[in-house]
Every structure is written in C-alpha cells, then in structure tokens.
Amino acid sequence: MFGLDLSFFNWDIISKFVIKGFLFSIQLTIVATIGGIIFGTLLALMRLSGKKILVVPATIYVNGMRSVPLVMVILWFFLLVPAGFYALIPGGSNYRAEISAVITFVAFEAAYFSEIMRAGIQSISRGQVNAGRALGMTYAQNMKLIVLPQAFRNMVPILLTQTIILFQDTSLVYAIGAYDLLKGFSTAGKIYGRTEEAYLLAAVVYFVMCFGLSYMVKRLQNKIAIIR
Template sequence: MLGLDLTFLNWDVLSKFVLGGLRFSVQLTVVATLGGILLGTVLALMRLSGNKVLALPATIYVNGMRSIPLVMVILWFFLLVPSWVYGYLPGGMNNRAEYSAYITFIAFEAAYFSEIMRAGIQSIPRGQVFAGQALGMTYAQNMRLVVLPQAFRNMLPVLLTQTIILFQDTSLVYAIGAYDMLKGFTTAGKIYGRPEEAYLLAAVVYFAICYGLSWSVKRLQAKIAIVR
C-alpha cells in the first residue's frame, strides 16, 4: 500500500479516459432502465392476464433470464448475432459492442423489472380492481387508470434500487470490449503503469455514486412513507 501513487489521475487523465466511459455507463443505465421497465410491464401483465397463451411464454422468459448470468447473455448476443445486422444501424460495426450492450441489458433487466412490476400490481387491493370493473372499465383501462399509477408509486424505491444494481452491472460490458467507466480506468492504469491505483480509484468512484444514489432512494422512501 505504501507504494501507491494516486497523483497520476489528474483532471486531464480523467477527462481523456474516464469521462467518456462514465457517459456510456450512465446512458446504458438509463436506456436499460426505461426499456426494461417498459418490457417488464408487458411481461408482468402477460403473466397476470390469466391467459395461458400469454402467461406461459412470459413465465419461461422471466425464469430463464433470471437463471442465467448476465455476462453469458452479453457474450451470447454479441457472438451469435450476425454482423450484417449492425450494418442497418448508425455507426455499423464500429458500435457493435455498444448496440449489443443496450439490447442485452434491456432484455435481461426486463425479467427483473417484470417481477417487481408483478409484485407491485398484486399489492393493490382487489377491491379497487372490482370497483373499476363495476364502473364498466375494460382490463386495459383498469390497469392504466387505477392499478398501474398506484403500483408505480409502491414500486418506485425498489425500481430505483434495481437501477443502482444495473449501473454496477454495466462494468460487465468489458467482456465484449465496450468502453464503459471501468474500461476507462483500466486503460489509464495500463498507459501510466498504475493498474492498482486505477482499479482502487474505480472502486471508490463506483462506491461514491452507488452510495449517494442509495441514500437518495432511502430519503425518497421515507417521504413516500410519511405521505401514506
């Protein structure tokens, strides 16, 4: 520990190597969260529909994704999707790793968000659902106007906590060569011959960001609990 030299990571090094990776990590987190919640809501509604044609595929998808390590899903998608597919996207093969990360994280996180959404929907008293039906609402109207608004409020702290975990998982894109924040620290450490210091500072930055977000979620949860 006495041989550590943290002075090499000045602002110029951070702006050159780390900030670009941090930007991608944040973008991946936001896109995967929004896409995962959207797809996860659809999967949750399919599982709760009572229709086996809809519920069975959704159940297989959710349980399958939750049983496979994320890094394996990332590698499978990156290696198995034909290269010509990326030719139709902006940047083409130059952004292959980034596109693979976006799609994989949305597909993977949707399984976890689906379970959160399903639990939130089931937390709404059935009496409110029956009241909506008595007013002549369809299933879609009942969900959109009565159930989901309340469910989202109940699930908000859990959704944000899952988002923090998602941000930590973005470091796994190193497996396909995407340039995230960890990759930025790793590159700087290799160039300046200080890999130990680079990984140590990366851990500190991840801790500071995730701890700050976790503290904010706890404050939000306390405010919601007071309102109730």
C-alpha cells in the first residue's frame, strides 16, 4: 500500500536503534514525572500559602511556562545555556541534548503538575484541615499528614494521564538531536532507506503504548470511583 515496505523492520533493527531511544524516552518520562510532581507540589503550596512573596513568583512561573510551547522551551534551554554548564557534569558534554531535555522537562512539567496538585489540595474538605488545626497540628504537619496524602490519592488518575501526555511529548526532544524513541526509528529509517516506514512504525508504537496506558488509567479511575 502506497509502496510501503515494512519487511526491513526486525529484531536486529530494534536492538541496534530502537531500544536505546525507547529506554531514554522512558527514563525521561519517569524523571520528569517525579521531578515535576515534587517541584509542582512545592509550587502549588506556594500559591496556596496566601503569602504574596511566595504567591507572586510561583504564579508567574506557572502561568509563564503554561503559556509557551514546550518545543520552544526545549530549544531555548539547549541553545542559550552555555556549554560550560554541561562541562560541570561528568560526561555532560557528550550528552548535552539528553541532559538539556531532562532539565527542561522537569521545569516545564512542574507547572502542569502544580495545577493538578493545587486542584487536589483544594478538593480536600476544609473540615479536615480545621480538625487538624484543632489537634494542634502546624501547617506543615497538616499538609504532610492530612491534606497531601488525600490529594495524591484523588489526583492519581489525572497525574497518570499527564504522565502519558508527557511520554508523547518526549518525541519533541528530536528537535535538539536527543536520542529518544523517535530518533531511533528515524535513524534506522535513514540508514536503510525506509524513512516513511520508520515514521509510520514509530506512530504505531506511540499509539499502542499510549492507548494501552490510557485504558489502564480509565480502569483505575473506575475502581477508585467505586471505592469512594
């Protein structure tokens, strides 16, 4: 169909080109998710603190990041950060694109996870917060022991959905030459003269993975709804 020949795609191609990119895409997704949730939670707490000195910078950061396309942030960081920065990291000069991608994704995703966590925190009944205060808990203890555990539980399906979107977005690091899943397919396609087939197969892999994960998240969301 359309002159496509998918016979070139075999285990030899997968082991030489695709697996390396796939592993980096997974690693980038995991690191960006963990880092994004950690920094996003801190940003959410800053915005909910009621203290102007914390609210203003956190709001500017979140709204600023959410107003700029991710690919632009990736390019800005990669092109504007001096090479000396990467030299400070052992072996960093050889993996400039990959290191840049990790830092950019954590910084960018923190803004989105921040809004998710802020909504989760605000969804907790004020009665529970007041009960914690009545027991003599400080603000930090209240957040750690009462609010955040419930907020995380409530937000699990949304956090997982954002992680799936994050995995899809990892393909954007192709713009700076990082060796991700898409780069692996692209490299194999160029070497074997099967560029169209390589991109088609890459799309199929992304679709299967993301569709399957989305289905699992939907099942989890239904179970959580039943428990409630």
